[in-house]
Amino acid sequence: MGPGPINCYPRVLRAMSTPLVGQYDPVMTGYMNETMALYRHVFETRNPATVLIDGTSRAGIEAILVSAIEPGDKVLVPIFGRFGYLLKEIAQRCGADVHCIDVPWGEVFSLQQIEQALRQVNPKLVAMVQGDTSTTMLQPLEGIGELCHQYGALLYVDATASVGGNPLKVDPWQIDAVSVGLQKCLGGPSGSAPITLSPQFVEQLMPRHHIEAGIRESGDHEGNGRRIASNYFDLPMILDYWGEKRLNHHTESATMLYSARECALTLLDEGIDHAIARHKLHGRAMAAGLDGLNLERFGDQQHKMNNIVAVYIPQGIDGEVFRSVLLNDFHIEIGTSFGPLHGKVWRIGTMGYNARQDTVFHTLMAMEAVLRRMGHPLTPTQAINNAYDIYASA
Amino acid sequence: MGPGPINCYPRVLRAMSTPLVGQYDPVMTGYMNETMALYRHVFETRNPATVLIDGTSRAGIEAILVSAIEPGDKVLVPIFGRFGYLLKEIAQRCGADVHCIDVPWGEVFSLQQIEQALRQVNPKLVAMVQGDTSTTMLQPLEGIGELCHQYGALLYVDATASVGGNPLKVDPWQIDAVSVGLQKCLGGPSGSAPITLSPQFVEQLMPRHHIEAGIRESGDHEGNGRRIASNYFDLPMILDYWGEKRLNHHTESATMLYSARECALTLLDEGIDHAIARHKLHGRAMAAGLDGLNLERFGDQQHKMNNIVAVYIPQGIDGEVFRSVLLNDFHIEIGTSFGPLHGKVWRIGTMGYNARQDTVFHTLMAMEAVLRRMGHPLTPTQAINNAYDIYASA
Structure with a gap:
């Protein structure tokens, strides 16, 4: 019940023991095409360039940044948590001239703040996180794509922690590149990073298109x-592999493809709107329950992700001892945070397979038992009652 | 029955549907430590720095090269097939001053050739492939590590296609860095790249050691x-994540960890020597069977990998039509090759779970049926008889 990775949907676990097929077997290439189509639905986009990167979610981030950025390019990174720093760091390694703006942890940006920075920096690319688990905040994205385009910039969004549990509308919101992972609301393992790229984004990569020696043929453009700078993360090559040419690049991990496909099918079978509503409901119940434990919530509650909540660790309680008792005695893992929030807050997730009524009740019961044992003042059963009230009125 | 990926061991498939645990759960970190120990046995090394890279085998290659190479460094790449070109290409993208030597496809290097190049180039690093599936050749490595050290260079070897089916003795052969994949003789899926690094190799990385903003604490060295140049492939960071500090980096893919662990357990349960002997036996039977089909073998048979054989596509047979009939009518996939060998040879693998007597017989039977139908002259049943003779005398 932490900030992810989380327990996997049983059907996703089962999909991963599917026998492998060769990478050019029509069954495999059929699955690849089907997975591209499924993620277009997940992302709410028509982008042909919708594929998987074989690696964890930060592999998706790096593939997009290293392919888009040439040394010296101006990149604007609005930072509202730890994963904004990650975007900054990766962009710097790509040689970008990185400009950052930030808000205190627990807040998000206004459109005015973004516009002011666009005007001042005049970047080629804006890179930002949608939902940053380190602070639990969800950055509203409507209007940002339009603003970026108005100032001649492309917009890249890392939506790893938010996708599937919060709205993400790639085409309506004019986002040029998105990367995600499976291990949060999509209810899969880490190790595959679905991405989508707008035609404009792909267009600006094509001057850097290259074909490996050893498979290049005369006449290839x-x-x-x-x-x-990277071969593994060279998006034009990866698109050649996923596209009709099927030019050999990496050997697509069949297992992670099965997994990513099953995550998308699970989400679409439930319905994206239903899944978001479910994350919202169980997130609200968990937050209300934590109130009942006499814990103070962290951050701007108007801009919290549906799937995670942070509370201050109360005075006099050792946060790490609490987490370890909860894990060892109740088999429930929750998170602390990073940087300025390390040791200050606990983060409790309700995402993917774990966004359920029984997991919420079970977690609140366990937290109450441990907090009472550690001397934290609270009203017994208030947590369960609060959550029950949310469910009763839903 | 191609050059890999291949059918997975059933126990490895089963391991991949194991429920996930959080990345800092003691069960997970226990599995990580156990997997490091298992791969030390697989690699025949005592290197503490023996970990997994979350990506396909070329992710392992890139992690080693991008971490070791600083722009301008001299790198020597002896090329004897397509994957040598890949090492060259990745080293170039890392900004290395790359010097290559090559031999015709189907041959390997002598120690003298390597030494001459070391003397001429004076590289910081030598990067080469042990077994290149594109030509089926296995480069003898004994003596090369010693030579490299004598000339002040470190030796990196990509052993993806050879490990588990051919001897690979990292410490005795003084190899400083090795990367592999699971999808060949180890009988797993692609998507995880085990690597091992010598203390000397790690030592030269440490001046570039860095800790991410957002998790860096005062006093960190x-x-x-x-x-x-890469965050995802930054080996000192990856070692911090796998090491006692457990500093957050990527989120290790639990599924691929289970998979890599089970591949190693499968190999060590069988015994490395036994597994190599098994690959040798079935490889010999397959090659003898192909002789019986009146097909001519490609390349220096004294230096062929145990787990793959290439034969010339006979005059008058369309190689791609043959492969597709074999796939559609018999459900058997074999490979063609790349570059100068594209459309000239077929490559037939006997590796991992597919290195078995029944798969050899079944493949030879199917190839005979299709070749006869396509008008290729051959003596009926000779292929099966040849293979049977090998087994009978084993």
């Missing part, structure tokens, strides 16, 4: 731009 | 060397 290549761009004359600066070579992308 | 960092190197003052040039930042590694």
